Amino acid sequence: MHERLRNHFEEIVDLTDQEFAFVLTQFKTREFEKGDFIFQNGDPIKYAYFIVSGLVKLVYHDENANEHIVSFAMEDWWESDFNAFFNRSEATYSLKCLEATRVCYLTLEGYQKLSKGLPKMGIFWLQKSNGGFMSSQRRILSLLTTNPKERYEQFLKEYPSLGQRISKTQIAAYLGVSRETLSRLHS
């Protein structure tokens, strides 16, 4: 599990064995079954998760109990309710495993300790955060400018492997289109 984490960091920054050992002091690992909640709406959020293997969805339930998918995350992605994580508050979202999922996770204290103790890790987090921001901005633009058909095609093009692993109902909830609309496009 740790090798995958190291390879992930080293896509952006080089780490010596000693540095990586220091990084690892801040991480724990855990396994979840398909269908498990890693956290649910209302839980205090203490951790950010690196997905070693598996697939999760971050969801929001509106007042009518409709489920909206904020994001999917699979191998090599980071996920949390980041607003709650950074503000040490309670989850607005829930994080559910769509497949059996293994994670490495750390606390906000660990995140900050690594940023300050190892400037390379600060650089790493900054690149990841900027990447997340730009990806969100592209999604906003997609929601503003595309019709359901275009949005579905964009999704398959941007995340070809997700198209194989996720049901159409889930993809519809992510794209903000009805299951019926998506079925028509797909048939």
Next chain:
Amino acid sequence: MHERLRNHFEEIVDLTDQEFAFVLTQFKTREFEKGDFIFQNGDPIKYAYFIVSGLVKLVYHDENANEHIVSFAMEDWWESDFNAFFNRSEATYSLKCLEATRVCYLTLEGYQKLSKGLPKMGIFWLQKSNGGFMSSQRRILSLLTTNPKERYEQFLKEYPSLGQRISKTQIAAYLGVSRETLSRLHS
């Protein structure tokens, strides 16, 4: 102008006079008139901008020449085509001044030099980037879960001063609703 920039940094990190002098070596300042483009779609993007005063909109023109507003930015906000800025590439968006606007701006080299030379600044950028990411995620959720009326009310609640300074046509383009829909809500 520099005092506003310093106050802005010091909301997150304390800077000595010497440290702020180092920060300033990386910034230039410029003024734009209302209606000016700070950059346009296709321009190479060399700078990120801190808005000292004024108001700008970041827009995307789709293939039918419809304008979509990716974001507004006013005093104390940062704006650029960040994807192009971080990848040293050309703008997908255009940045236009809705009011006379004064900016402090820096290059990617400056951004990186400050992050590496002054770890506090790395912490500052990281907090700003995380903030931008979380704000984008809230907007995605708003686009997925709300109707035009709710979205308009959320906008006025989150950005009361923008509601005063921006025309309804502009707000409609930002919210992804038609001007007619917004007028009906407002009357």
